[in-house]
Amino acid sequence: MTDLMPQSAPAAAPAKRWVYVIPVAAVMYMLAYLDRNNVSVILPYMHGDLELSNADKGLVGGFFFIGYVFLQIPAAILAQRWSARKTVLLLMVAWGLAAALSGLVQTKSQFYAARFVLGFFEGGVWPAVLILLASWFPLRERARANALWMACLPLSSVLMAPLSGWMLDHAGWRWVLVLQGLPPLVWAVVWWFAVADRPAQARWISRAEADHLERSIAADEAAKPSAGSGSYRDAVRQKPVLVLIGVYFFWITGFYGFNLWLPSVIKELTHDGSSTEVGLLTAIPFTVALAVMIANAVWSDRTGRRRRAVAVPLVVGIAALLLGQAVDGALPRMVLLCLTAAAVYAPYGPFWAIPGELLRFEVVAVAMGLINALGNLGGFAGPYLVGWLTDTTGSSVTGFAVLAAFLAVAVALVAFGLRPSTQPVRRPAGQATEGVS
Known part of the structure; x- marks a missing residue:
């Protein structure tokens, strides 16, 4: 077992959760992310179809998030x-x-509408x-x-960018678009038979194991501060949720x-290389991102320093985005693209x-839905x-500088808007206490 699966967990906390629940959900959402992001690989190779300007291509990506x-909630x-x-099945x-139906569009307006509908259903x-x-997972394992x-x-991008390029x-x-819309229909069958809502409903763990998990999660709930009267309004009016x-x-x-624009940048670096070549190179930054993403989560769970685990990578992203517009040469720019992705x-x-x-x-569901709904409007912007x-300046430099400014605002909100939690989460002996620190 790696550090990703707690080695010292008691026998009653089955490691199967990590190799059973997570992979089924991960494959499901990998297919969703494929159907969301395949348009970024496709756009540079539409060769005038639907007569899309650069601003129109941005709207194709953005309309998804309006529906999203x-x-x-x-x-x-x-x-x-x-x-x-x-x-999730529905x-x-x-x-x-x-x-799949988005591959049948004939006009720019139909493409916008298809992306909106895709975002509508994927959003929940x-x-x-x-x-x-x-x-399924207590707070000490949640990150x-x-x-x-x-x-x-x-x-998804590591595997599917080369596949989309080859296709x-x-x-x-x-x-x-049509062919990549079909796998979710097949995986829906796997999802139905493999997933259970709670440990008590799963067939692959014992009653004692299920009881242990549910007691651990109940203890986490009991340690949390009260959310006022417990209403959804009380939850979303709390300052941390707004932040x-x-x-x-x-x-x-x-x-x-x-x-959205990463494949276009890489296409420029390759001097208009083939779609297969661009797809393979696009997978490199996402491979680096995958490793860093998991390592950062492990560090966050070990230390409980959630704010730092959010803010520090974004500071690195700001620097990499800005440097990427200032340096020349394919290799340095590729390194900076990898840093930005990570x-x-x-x-x-x-x-x-x-x-x-x-x-x-009882209230975190609505809070997370609201955070994801309003936050993902940034996917349009x-x-x-x-x-x-x-389109306006004739260069992508200004656009990426603006993206860096948006990331800087996110860092400022984390640093000054989120304060360390006064309610540490219970952790096993010998591990650091966990809060929003």
């Missing part, structure tokens, strides 16, 4: 009160069909899975659990602004462990800003 807002509530397993089938998956993981699941984000060399962009929304918005603006992915595990430390389970500024 609507089901965040409803899906979170359904996952909490009804079933995360069933909620959304998986719907987004798979929407992704993220908070629903976070609710699922909160029922690692989140990061291992969220590792599907860079891993583009052998078929049109429409076939890429987390701001942090996520400014971070995600930089994150998706970088992600920096914008690294905060995921620690960041999404913070709401569970601040709020009780970032790609569009880079595209519009590139």
